[in-house]
Amino acid sequence: MTTKDPEATTGQKHIEGATGPWEIVIGLEVHAQVTSSAKLFSGASTSFGAEPNANVSLVDAAMPGMLPVINRYCVEQAIRTGLGLNAAINLYSVFDRKNYFYPDLPQGYQISQYKQPIVGEGVVEVDMPDGSVVEVGIERLHLEQDAGKSIHDLHPNMSYVDLNRSGVALMEIVSKPDMRSSEQAGLYVSKLRSILRYLGTCDGNMEQGSLRADVNVSVRRPGKPFGTRCEIKNMNSVRFIRAAIEYEARRQIDVIEGGGVIDQETRLFDSVNGVTRPMRSKEEAHDYRYFPDPDLLPLELDQVWIEDIKATLPELPDQKKKRFIDEFGLSPYDASVLVADRDRAGYFEEVAEGRDAKMAANWVTSELFGALNKQGLDITESPVKAAALGQLIDLIKDGTISGKIAKQVFEIMLETGGDPAHIVEERGLKQVTDTGAIEAVVDKIIAANPDKVEEYKAKPKALGWFVGQVMQATQGKANPKTVNELLKKKLDG
Amino acid sequence: MAELTGLTIADMRDGLRGKKFSAKELVEAHIGAIENARMLNAFLVETPDKALAMAEESDKHLAKGEARPLEGIPLGIKDLFCTKGIQATAGSHILEGFEPPYESTVTHSLWHDGAIMMGKLNMDEFAMGSSNETSYFGPVKNPWRRPGSNADLVPGGSSGGSAAAVAAKLVPGATGTDTGGSIRQPAAVTGIVGMKPTYGRCSRWGIVAFASSLDQAGPMARTVRDAAIMLGSMAGHDAKDSTSLKVDVPDFEAALTGDVKGLRIGVPKEYRVDGMPGAIDKLWQQGIEWLKAAGAEIVEISLPHTKYALPAYYIVAPAEASSNLARYDGVRYGKREDGEDITDLYKRTRAAGFGAEVQRRVLIGTYVLSAGYYDAYYLKAQKVRTLIKQDFEKAWEKVDAILTPTTPGPAFAIGEKSDDPLEMYLNDIFTVTANMSGLPGISVPAGLSDEGLPLGLQVIGKALDEETVFRVGGVLEDAAGFSAQPDVWWR
Structure with a gap:
């Protein structure tokens, strides 16, 4: 999100077809794994990378007579997330059973929330590189169980099932169809991820599958009613989401302009060839027979508890951005780049504290982030600590070194992790002001x-x-x- | 020592504590009775070695004067309860050979209180049935026969093995479960006491689920007092069952004061159904007279939605069952029939593993939850359920307990109704309302039918007011003085 993508700055809203302009309409269902040491309805561990079937309780394996018991902490995390999404928290919600057969779904049903989710409508503000803000509505957020994993390629004619993920808590966050470009969709996912990470309710790790998205795409003539949508399942990278939307929108336009109609269907994105393909129809012909899970009482929340959680919410990206603009005089864009990641924002604040904030922002966003990106390092792994970068800026400010020399010193700091004053002294880089x-x-x-x-x-x-x-x-x-x-x-x- | 098997739990308790006999002697007598009664087909698994080991433990407790509430009392366990290391099949082929690595909360509590495990009792498959004929392991035979007839009768169901074992004095008490009448109906037709407590009174953890919002464990015994003693050990809050109630367990036995003076007993006019045998109506009237004589006030009441209870029950229960039974897929435990692919494996496993009645209910349940039918069936049935609950709530403004017959008739012959599911379902007509509303109910043996078979009267009480239910049941029991015994033909 923080890189300036040339394509992203075009602000493109319409696609030109052979017969005129088209508008893309996008809605997302994001599945975010709840940060919790135990599963949604069992005490089994949720740690990633354990031996297959090591984190499986009797409940997760759906042994006869086993019963689910809600994990209070997962509920708290869902409430916290709802509050972070400026959403209504429903004091009464219901867990339902979604019934279907699959080997990695031991119960034969997934416990989810269907008609009465824990969180209702909310809104996410997405900052566009041109400084504009797109408001994406949140339709709902509900809690549900993850399924296990079927592994089909370990044996020629058998499948293996790993139930470690079975029963892990997910939040399904459903957006309204408010996005109009792949760029908006990509930035929405990044923003959502950023909010979740700030809240500590999902680690946002897309490679490990902690954050996945189903993307609904349709096209229409500008101003006309929505077209028929297709759902692209299980996307786990922002780059792929954008590519899949671009491809899918173009495909739909071609179909319609060729005189065809769009079938509402579920598709998968083939990242190697950059195309979407329909899933086998057999896999989607489900009648889930939702009904309230009789093993669980409706979830009734106490407003006081919600207020308590609200009181512990951290400063969120939007608030922080506003403060960075107001307090440090940063441009909205610089501010949004800095706040996207909580650790990066914290680093910046430490550098900027008591110093020229614009200068601090420049050093952090261009020099430091550039260098870290090149080395593939996270801010927490930066060889240059915030205090040291602050001292370097102090050396420029008090005229000890010039900005140009400072860049040399910074390079040395990156390599050695050394103290800037010491480096200047040792290498005789002190500015001559005599x-x-x-x-x-x-x-x-x-x-x-x-x-x-x-x-x-x-x-x-x-x-x-x-x-x-x-x-x-x-x-x-x-x-x-x-x-x-x-x-x-x-x-x- | 045959007479030991004729004692009540209360008498056994006294005898053991008074050192009149040891737990070992008591258990040995019952092991003998069980071995001699195999033609009843009540037990699916006998656990004599375990029973003797537990008896030895009990005798130690007794010797030290540290007897627990059910110290040394031999009990049978319905096969729906998971028992650690001992096969639990729920009467189904699909779970044949399944030995749970865990113990249900209710049975754990019984053993913790000193009770002794005698074995696992036969039942209708997945508790779906009113005659025990749907068990994969063959029907249980009712110890009772029509005088002068050798025809085998059903013991009712689904807790038919439990009912037969208690009636035939193979055990003084047994656990049952009741989803639509599965404790009270077999108790009635075998001449014993069966109590379904308030929904949530006993933990469902470790009990194979049939219809989760209706299932409730309860005691089956030969006297009201024995049922009260057993329930005291079975009941209690369990954090592992989210529907278990966070309430204290009262001293149920202490509720048996014999005093119902001034108690208002409701008699619902809607329970007088067409075609009900005269003996049932006569017995009901008799019950009313007994309670009146004991000083209770009889109040005619109306439960107007009663007639919708049975059809609504046969939507809700199969709907939940269709989902609860999805886990029996041959993948992780129980029976598996290999197939060409995973779907084929499911089909073959479930076709071979589930009997006809279970398949019928899974199909009904799947149907009523399907898109386009949900509102017309499942949702409407849930609304009926709410109306039935409201009927009772209104009744409680006027009465303290309700008296009805338990069943529309006595035990019938094996095979007599098995071709007609609807006829079979009618057995639950008086009992399902308590399940639909979560209320406690007891069946007490009260008399004999024209053909000389036992009949029961049912007392339904307010939620969590098992004490009144037991008290009224006890008064009926005393008044009825039911002392008839089946001839012992099964040895």
Whole structure:
């Protein structure tokens, strides 16, 4: 999200078809694994990467006579998420059974929430690179169990089932069909992920499957009613989501413009070939026979508990962004880049505290983030700690080093993790501000280059050449401001 | 020592504590009775070794004067209860050989209180049936026969094995479960006492689920007092069952004061159904007279939605069952029939593993929950359920307990009704309302039918008021003085 994607800045809203413009309509169902040490209805562990079937309780394996008991912490996490999405918390919600047969679904049904979810309508503000904000409505959030995993490629004619994930708590977060471009959809997922991570309710790890999305795509003529949608299942990367939407929208336009109609269907994205394909119809011809789970009482929440949770909510990205703008005078874009990740925002704040915030923002977003991205490091793994970067900025501010030298020092800090003052001292990079010493160099260069002095008289732009010479002679350590002032005085005088 | 098997639980308790006999002697007598009664087909698994080991433990407790509430009392367990390391089949082929690695909360509580496990009792498959004929392991025979006839009769169901075992004095008490009448109906037709407590009184954890919102465990015994003693150990809150009630367990036995003076007993006019045998009506009237004589006030009441209870029950129960039984797929435990692919494996396993009645109910349940039918069937049945609950709530404004017959007739012959599911379902007509409303109910043996077979009267009480139910049941029991015994033909 933080990188400036050239395609993303086009602000494209309509796709040009052979017969005129089309608008893409996108809604997302995001499945976010609840951060919790135990499963939604059993005490089994949720740790990732355990031996197959190591984290399976009698309930998860659906042994006869076993009963689900709701994990209070998972409910708290869902409430926390709902509050973070500016959504209504339903004091009364119901768990239903969604019935279907599959080997990795031991009960023969998934416990989910159908008609009465725990969280109702909310809204997520998505910051676009052009500074505009797109409001994406949240339809609902409900709690449900994850299924296990079927592994079909370990044996020629048998399948293996791993029930470690069976019963793990998921939040299904359903958006309204409010997005109009793949870019908006991608940024929505990133924003949602950011909010969840701030809240500590989902680790947002898409590679491990902690955050997955089903993407509903349709096309229509601008201003006309919605078209028939197709659902692209189980997407686990923002890049793929965007690519799948682009492909799917184009496919639908081609079908319609070719005189065909769109079948409402479930499709899968083939990331290797960049295309979507229909799932086998057999797999989607389900009648889930939802009905309230008689093993669980309706979930009734106490408003006081919700208020207690509300009181513990951290500052969320939108609030932080506003504060960064107000308090630090940052541009909305810089602010949104900084707040996207809680750790990055925290790092920035530490650097900016008591310093020139814009300067801090520049150093953090361009120098530091650039370097970290290149090395594939997370902010928490940064060799340059926030305190050290702050000291580096202090050294620029108090004139100890120039901005240019500071970049050299920063490179060394990245490699060695060293202290900036120490590096400046050790390598003799201290800026020369002693006017006498600089004046001597200036005088020497003016005396040695009478032709250039003549040139300057005709073209004052030639001053730059003199500056360069002085800086070279002082190995960049001369204070550029002093150099400029002295040169002007001598050459003009 | 044959006479030991004729004692009530209360008498056994006294005898054991008074050192008149040991737990070992008591258990040995019952092991003998069970072995001699195999033709009743009441037990699916006999656990004599376990019983003797437990008896030895009980005798130690007794010797130290540290007897627990059910110390040394031999009990039979309906096969719906999961018992650690002992086969639990729920009467189904699909669970044949399944030995749970865990113990149900109710049986755990019984053993914790010193009771002794005698074995697992036969039942209708997955508790679906009113005659025990749907068991994969063959029907249980009622110890009672029509005088002068050798025809085998059904013991009722689904807790038919429990009822037969208690009636034939193979055990003094047994656990049952009641979803639509599965404790009270077999108790009535075998001449014993059966009590279904308030929904949520006993934990369902570890009991194979039939219809989760209706299933409730309860005691079956030969006297009201024995049922009260057993329930005291079976009941209690369990954090592992979200529908279990967080309430204290009263001293049920202490509720048997014999005093119903001034108690208002409701008699619902809607329970007088067409075609009800004269003996049933006569017995009901008799019951009214007994309670009147004991000082109770009889109040005619109306439960206007009663006639919808049975059809609504036969929508709700199969709907839940169709989902509860989905886990029996041959993948993780129980029977598996291999197939060409996973779908084929499911089909073959379930076709071979489930009997006809179970398949019928899974189909009905699947149908009533299907898109397009849900509102017309399941949702409407749930509304009926609410109306039935409201009927009772209104009744409680006027009365303290309700008296009805338990069943529309006595035990019938094996095979007599098995071709007609609707006729079979009518057995539950007086009992399903208590399940639909979650209320406690007891069946007490009260007399004999014209052909000399036992009949029961039912007392229904307010939610969590088992005490009044037991008290009224006790008064009926005393007044009826039911002392008839089946001839012992099965040895």
